Amino acid sequence: MKTNKRRMLAEWEAQSMVQLTWPHRDTDWAPILQDITAVYRNMAREIAKREALLIVAPASLSAELGKMENASITSFTSNDTWARDHGFITVEEDQQLVLLDFQFNGWGEKFEAERDNAINRHLYDQGLVKGAYEQHLDFVLEGGSIESDGQGTVFTTSCCLMAPHRNQPLTQQEIEERLKAWLGAERVVWLNHGSLIGDDTDGHIDTLVRICPNDTIVYTGGDDAHPDLRLMEEELRGLRTMGGKPYRLLRLPLPRPVFDEEHNRLPATYANYLVINGAVLVPTYNQPDLDAEAMSIISQAYPDREVVGIDCMAVVWQHGSLHCCTMQYY
Numbered sequence: 149m150k151t152n153k154r155r156m157l158a159e160w161e162a163q164s165m166v167q168l169t170w171p172h173r174d175t176d177w178a179p180i181l182q183d184i185t186a187v188y189r190n191m192a193r194e195i196a197k198r199e200a201l202l203i204v205a206p207a208s209l210s211a212e213l214g215k216m217e218n219a220s221i222t223s224f225t226s227n228d229t230w231a232r233d234h235g236f237i238t239v240e241e242d243q244q245l246v247l248l249d250f251q252f253n254g255w256g257e258k259f260e261a262e263r264d265n266a267i268n269r270h271l272y273d274q275g276l277v278k279g280a281y282e283q284h285l286d287f288v289l290e291g292g293s294i295e296s297d298g299q300g301t302v303f304t305t306s307c308c309l310m311a312p313h314r315n316q317p318l319t320q321q322e323i324e325e326r327l328k329a330w331l332g333a334e335r336v337v338w339l340n341h342g343s344l345i346g347d348d349t350d351g352h353i354d355t356l357v358r359i360c361p362n363d364t365i366v367y368t369g370g371d372d373a374h375p376d377l378r379l380m381e382e383e384l385r386g387l388r389t390m391g392g393k394p395y396r397l398l399r400l401p402l403p404r405p406v407f408d409e410e411h412n413r414l415p416a417t418y419a420n421y422l423v424i425n426g427a428v429l430v431p432t433y434n435q436p437d438l439d440a441e442a443m444s445i446i447s448q449a450y451p452d453r454e455v456v457g458i459d460c461m462a463v464v465w466q467h468g469s470l471h472c473c474t475m476q477y478y
């Protein structure tokens with residue numbers, strides 16, 4: 149029986165808006181700014197059809213972006229654009245929303261993130277987000293590193309939460325105790341396998357394994373270059389729900405290799421999709437057969453929602469994808 153009054157909401161629950169932190173010339177997107185802006189406009193257009201948008205952008209872009217329908221613009225110059233990892237994590241407690249503000253440190257101090265880490269406080273002080281503010285800036289936690297079923301189970305990966313320059317010297321047990329307290333989890337499921345070549349998040353779960361309604365898990369399948377994904381698949385087959393039943397597993401294809409200009413493989417994945425009101429936005433990679441297969445599989449997990457493909461070739465150039473660019477609010 150669930151005794152914790154707090155719970156981390158599931159992504160498929162009713163949302164009020166989605167946050168985008170917009171690309172600009174002072175981010176790493178500068179060399180392909182036109183291409184990535186086109187992707188963001190496509191994302192914004194599909195989201196705004198179904199719910200409100202909150203866009204964080206430099207003041208110089210406010211007039212242009214202000215022309216978008218169903219969008220609120222707030223002026224703030226970010227280091228980068230990964231709203232999933234610098235955004236608030238929302239929980240519910242006694243039928244009230246609580247906005248958890250964790251530290252974002254550029255995935256273990258790999259990148260500058262001081263301005264990104266201040267966005268949440270700016271949004272709250274401006275009255276742009278709803279809920280009680282709760283500060284946890286002494287603990288590093290990115291939204292892409294955790295998944296919730298909304299019923300007391302939180303999923304994560306040990307390779308990410310135990311990676312250097314995050315929360316050492318805390319042990320895994322000590323981190324789990326904090327997650328349970330702050331996220332209202334009855335249990336934390338740790339996956340010990342799974343990572344993508346080119347990933348610089350240390351194995352965010354939203355690139356690998358996604359939790360869906362009705363005890364369903366959608367996950368990234370492996371190839372010869374990713375044997376660890378096959379071990380992850382074995383882990384998933386051994387998982388049980390809190391009721392003791394196996395999960396329904398849906399295996400996503402891995403996109404054919406995508407490389408940067410120096411021929412480094414990029415971490416393209418179909419698992420990095422976004423669930424919004426009435427739809428699921430799925431990253432695509434100009435691979436029509438695999439793009440269609442992935443969208444069909446995801447539609448099995450969300451049969452009541454429209455599945456919409458978004459070309460994310462420009463996003464993967466910076467080692468991310470669609471879900472990484474967004475954060476939903478309830």
